[in-house]
Amino acid sequence: MKNYKYIGLLLLSIGVASCDVNNELDPILEDTVPEVQLNAGGLDFSKYIAVGASFTGGFTDGALFIKAQENSFPNTLASKFKLAGGGDFNQPLMGDNIGGFVFGGNAVQPPRLYFNGAGPTRLAALPTTSLTARAEGAPFNNYGIPGAKSFHLTFPGYGSLNPYFGRMASSATATVLGDAMAQSPTFFTLSEVGGNDVLGFATSGGSGVDQKDNLDPSTYGSNDITSPLVFNQVFRGMVGAMTSGGAKGVIATVPDITLLPYFTTVPYNPIPLDAATAGAVNGAYAQYNGGIQQAFGALVAAGAITEAAANAEVAKRTISFSAGQNAVVIIDEDLTNLGAINPAFAALPQLRQSTDKDLLVLTSSTFIGTLADPNNPLSVNGVGVALGDQWVLTETELASVQVATDAYNAIILDVVSTNANVALVDLNAILSEAANGIQFDNYTMTTSLVTGGLVSLDGIHLTGRGYGLMANRILGAIDAKFGSNFTLATDGLSKADDFPTNYSPALR
Template sequence: MKNYKYIGLLLLSIGFASCDVDNTLDPIEEAMGPEIALDVKDLNLSKYVAVGASFTAGYTDGALFKAAQENSFPNILASKFSMADGGEFNQPLMSDNIGGFVAGGNAVQPPRLYFNGAGPTRLNALPTTTLGARAAGTSFNNYGIPGAKSFHLTFAGYATLNPYFGRMASSATAKVIDDAKAQQPTFFTLSEVGGNDVLGFATSGGDGSDMITPPSVFDNSFNELVIGLTTNNAKGVIATVPNITLLPYFTSVPYNPVPLDAATATAVNAAYAQYNGGIQQAFGALVAGGKMTQAAADAEVAKRTISFSAGQNAVVIVDEDLTDLGAINPAFAALPQLRQTTAEDLLVLPSSAFIGTLADPSNPASVNGVGVPLADKWVLTATELAAVITATEAYNTTIKAIANSNNNIALVDLNAILIEASGGIRFDNYTMTTSLVTGGLVSLDGIHLTGRGYALMANKILEAMDAKFGSNFTTATNGLAKADDYPTNFSPTLR
């Protein structure tokens, strides 16, 4: 597997001198194929507008910053469109390469992550982009709004709620879609709309602090966006919503991250003996009272029994989807809804720094995930995962139906691309995967893409355009982005 960190190359120039002998050699020219001119058929790329969320903005490594914006897939596309009379592409650039916002001399949104040799860590620097200050420029082509859900893009006044849109909105009461329409696009991309509609729920472990957008709300919003962008018969590309739970934010921490020796496992089991006995007693009583079948009771007891052994162990979690024994019989109200994780559960990336810490520094038995169960926010259970996938599939049904019914719209299947990348996807001389840090596709925050990942995304959009509209970006000379032109990591010295 390739190492995706920057690698410096030392070039040595060696000179040979002779009075009598000419040591120069004729240069060997690299064999080049014939140039293929770009042909975009009847596409009008003179005014390209991009609408979407954080991917569209170029968000990477947990922040938005200038270098990342310059590597956004819309900016990459615009550079290719310039080969076919594509016009200027203006972005609301941040003030620095630190990322985050500052207000009153304090960081109110943190700077970007960098790789310190051991793992992702926040840059120790103060942002210079002032919260609430308008971005330089009077009109923009990139309406990628980090954090935006589908209905936010059609909501009047969203600029007062989202500082990224606030930096570029035409007014405090503007809608993203109306400002985008005002640019009178001849071509557009509408990408990753719907991702944030499930992402907040998933990253919070389904703890109720953020909810999944109902498909009916998504449908109305997405249709309004498409209608608005195609008002002047503009053509464009829309994208499916990827299954976000395939991203390393959800796949990097194993369900069984706790190593124990035999003696410690025995001690932990002794501490849970009373709980295990109470569970058996409670379900036995439910069976005896005719309130549950023996088979159902046995299954729930097996699911809820806490058992550790020497080796790697699953963590203990609170699962509100387990039977609430107290609601059935108040005598069992003291029994919590506990179980250990299985391979079907997804521990979120921040849990890696929390599991194994002490809830009470003075109590060595209060190990989070072992003696102290993990709260809902640290894990996406199988039930919660199913809710994310169900909503994503519903969103994609709508997106695909719109693309199939409109000759002016091409479809790029980001979901299929992410599934492929989970096993390795080829980009020039690289095989990119979704592994955190080393995979090359996903940035250090475990959710957003690297610069090279956005270049791959741009190429997939160009492929979709060729397939739908008959253009030839995929075969034209310099028609596609080159992997080596885009980074996978940014140096901490870049400010």
């Protein structure tokens, strides 16, 4: 308070001494940012149609719900397109902000996740969206179908197999592409087509089949990898159909899904042991290790395998624990099946410990360390009991995912290079960039689970803010290809602060 007194006296003395001087100061003008008018570059946004899978729908935190759909990247794009003559954008909104489906009074798909202070957990609420109820607001502009693989988008009657499309399909035999084309789009986005073609295989720990040479998707299992030959035919046909009436649009590459926290959060060596416990575990595996050495020695002697190959596999299959962090024990079906070579070794399982080239899936975090037999303290999953195929994506399985993803992206890039009506947004590059931090206004977002801000609590899909960033990258791709100026125009881009990274559990 004394400082204010002295300052006041000083100002008074200056005023008295300078009474014959003009003390009127020029007003301080606020900095003004010149308004930049939006230039659409001649694009027609009057009928924008979005086609894709869960990212297009706005899926986040393990579910689809109203607020997430309102924050979907197509809805954000539509709000910007409206500034340039775009029309209304209707979405097949869910019935609540709980997420999931209910049928016969029971939840048949679970509600969304929220952060309870310790980790992601399911909302303790019953969904109100009926599995068989029609969505209101037809015709729709957003054909983002969670779970859809590339060939599903052109499959007649897919609505009977996927409730997200079933609640909006125009008929029992409708296709996603057909319903989208019936709206006569003037502009479109075709995004994350191909993601689900490898995702099911990856999230199931590679429990499906790599169908790389199989041209008949009707024979595929739900977790199989789609043949690039099938993807090539479907994707080229879809882009050809979408642009057949002169419409322009943006297509996206398939991101490397193994950069997502669903595959990077759980380390390969999550087992902490002290020296005494490690020694006891090693004692339990001594007979197995000895049996492996004996079996491969016999195979070398019989000329069934070379000594170098035998030594390499013995080293890979030997189980050894020590004080500190330890790799889990896993079943690896790609190891040599000793029993198939010699029935005398049929009792030796295909076991090894994980390495930093294997990826443990996110759900394994609640399974590793539990007891397979509650009455047997030695039956610790991941230590005394090997993890099954569903908990880990091995190096070999990961290679299958990457080969297919690279093949899909090569096709997408070729389509872009040969079709003047489409621009490219490289989701694969965006996700790679985010691994080290990607800037969105004042935020640096990463792919870390919970804290990264880019990927939602399910470890796979984006947050609302992540979808806002995706919308901006698409707008940038439109500018670069078609000469518009969304990235420079006033309010041409979305703002990070307009999008959440987490939704409150109170939101229903």
